[in-house]
Amino acid sequence: MYPDRVVSGMRPTGALHLGHYHGALKNWVKMQAEVPCLFFVADWHALTTHYDDPSVIENSTWDMLVDWLAAGIDPSQATLFIQSKVPEHAELHLLLSMATPLGWLERVPTYKDQMEKLADRDLATYGFLGYPLLQAADVLIYRASMVPVGDDQVPHIEMMREIARRFNHIYGKEKGFEEKALDAVKKLGTKRARLYLELRTAYQEQGKDEALEQAKAMLDDAQNLSNIDRERLFGYLEGSRKLILVEPQVRLTESSRVPGIDGQKMSKSYGNAIALREDRESLTKKIRTMPTDPARVRRTDAGDPARCPVWPLHKMYSDDATLQWAQKGCTTAGIGCLECKQPLIDAIARELEPMQERAQPYLDDPSLVRAIVADGCDRARKLAQETMRDVREAMGLSYS
Ligand code: TRP
Numbered sequence: 001m002y003p004d005r006v007v008s009g010m011r012p013t014g015a016l017h018l019g020h021y022h023g024a025l026k027n028w029v030k031m032q033a034e035v036p037c038l039f040f041v042a043d044w045h046a047l048t049t050h051y052d053d054p055s056v057i058e059n060s061t062w063d064m065l066v067d068w069l070a071a072g073i074d075p076s077q078a079t080l081f082i083q084s085k086v087p088e089h090a091e092l093h094l095l096l097s098m099a100t101p102l103g104w105l106e107r108v109p110t111y112k113d114q115m116e117k118l119a120d121r122d123l124a125t126y127g128f129l130g131y132p133l134l135q136a137a138d139v140l141i142y143r144a145s146m147v148p149v150g151d152d153q154v155p156h157i158e159m160m161r162e163i164a165r166r167f168n169h170i171y172g173k174e175k176g177f178e179e180k181a182l183d184a185v186k187k188l189g190t191k192r193a194r195l196y197l198e199l200r201t202a203y204q205e206q207g208k209d210e211a212l213e214q215a216k217a218m219l220d221d222a223q224n225l226s227n228i229d230r231e232r233l234f235g236y237l238e239g240s241r242k243l244i245l246v247e248p249q250v251r252l253t254e255s256s257r258v259p260g261i262d263g264q265k266m267s268k269s270y271g272n273a274i275a276l277r278e279d280r281e282s283l284t285k286k287i288r289t290m291p292t293d294p295a296r297v298r299r300t301d302a303g304d305p306a307r308c309p310v311w312p313l314h315k316m317y318s319d320d321a322t323l324q325w326a327q328k329g330c331t332t333a334g335i336g337c338l339e340c341k342q343p344l345i346d347a348i349a350r351e352l353e354p355m356q357e358r359a360q361p362y363l364d365d366p367s368l369v370r371a372i373v374a375d376g377c378d379r380a381r382k383l384a385q386e387t388m389r390d391v392r393e394a395m396g397l398s399y400s
């Protein structure tokens with residue numbers, strides 16, 4: 001009933017690095033060409049953990065947006081916006097909070113994990129407990145069908161599906177729903193009405209998912225239905241409730257752990273990252289000073305790539321021939337480490353160059369980014385307002 005739509009967000013962490021690119025952005029770039037996508041800066045989410053240090057949020061937000069554009073997010077395909085500029089997210093968060101059991105939030109695994117990890121902060125706050133509920137509002141407000149995230153976020157998506165289901169269950173009740181739904185069935189015309197009811201029975205009594213899919217496809221094609229009737233018919237297929245909010249699916253981003261320049265997972269907080277806007281000189285320096293196999297003290301000592309922190313990066317960036325050359329050169333002391341690192345430096349530079357070219361106009365003229373985001377916020381807001389109209393009505397708040 002609702003069109004396919006992708007929603008995803010990132011907390012503003014400032015300039016992005018290769019880990020962000022291979023872990024998320026590359027996937028976003030691919031999806032934007034396939035499905036309408038909304039990508040946003042989750043600045044309120046940043047405040048849930050850094051409420052006492054808000055000074056960095058603004059710059060981090062713009063830096064991150066430039067890097068999205070640099071990575072190839074195309075504002076003519078995807079909608080880019082900032083969470084706090086679409087205040088409807090907060091309204092939905094508030095309304096959802098009314099019926100969200102505390103236990104659901106306390107049981108989300110990231111809640112206790114993050115509390116322990118960020119032990120230097122006082123996270124015994126209302127806002128932090130509500131983190132996944134705010135995230136649910138971010139997605140449900142667009143009736144998104146898919147959310148591309150990494151595996152750490154899967155529990156959050158599961159919880160938002162439960163939130164949507166519970167919402168529809170509690171608030172999707174409508175007086176005389178059954179009669180209204182059956183009236184709408186008649187509007188399908190005799191033949192399609194019969195098919196609709198058969199498919200509904202096949203799904204509800206025999207659990208046939210294909211029947212559900214077929215019925216949904218038929219409703220999508222039925223042109224003479226009002227939106228409200230269509231919504232009822234979709235709800236009636238699965239039960240006897242209107243579907244006000246949509247349960248989104250997870251689209252798991254294959255977890256690609258990009259190794260940092262110390263061999264650990266690349267992360268800004270470990271100080272081992274290569275930024276998307278790293279210039280050639282600094283990139284060269286970072287790779288050239290990377291530690292190598294500790295057994296290779298002198299140039300004449302043979303080494304073992306399996307013990308070298310450079311090797312995982314090499315494997316990510318180099319073709320088979322280069323890898324063979326490096327492997328052989330290393331184990332026979334045929335090449336030095338700087339020699340070995342050179343093709344890696346070149347490969348990373350080749351990947352970064354087009355990004356840096358794309359970033360340049362936005363760095364020269366920041367008003368370009370402001371304009372893209374202003375336009376994206378407008379578009380997102382229109383969609384959010386449509387959903388909020390239905391949500392307010394369902395929750396008894398549409399009086400004037
Ligand atoms: N919690 C996500 C993260 O830490 C960021 C986020 C906020 C998000 N709202 C979202 C991701 C909505 C997907 C959809 O990565």
Ligand code: SF4
Pocket residue numbers: 292293296303304305308309310311326329330331335336337338340341
């Ligand atoms: Fe590592 Fe390459 Fe040096 Fe071998 S030659 S230790 S793989 S940098």
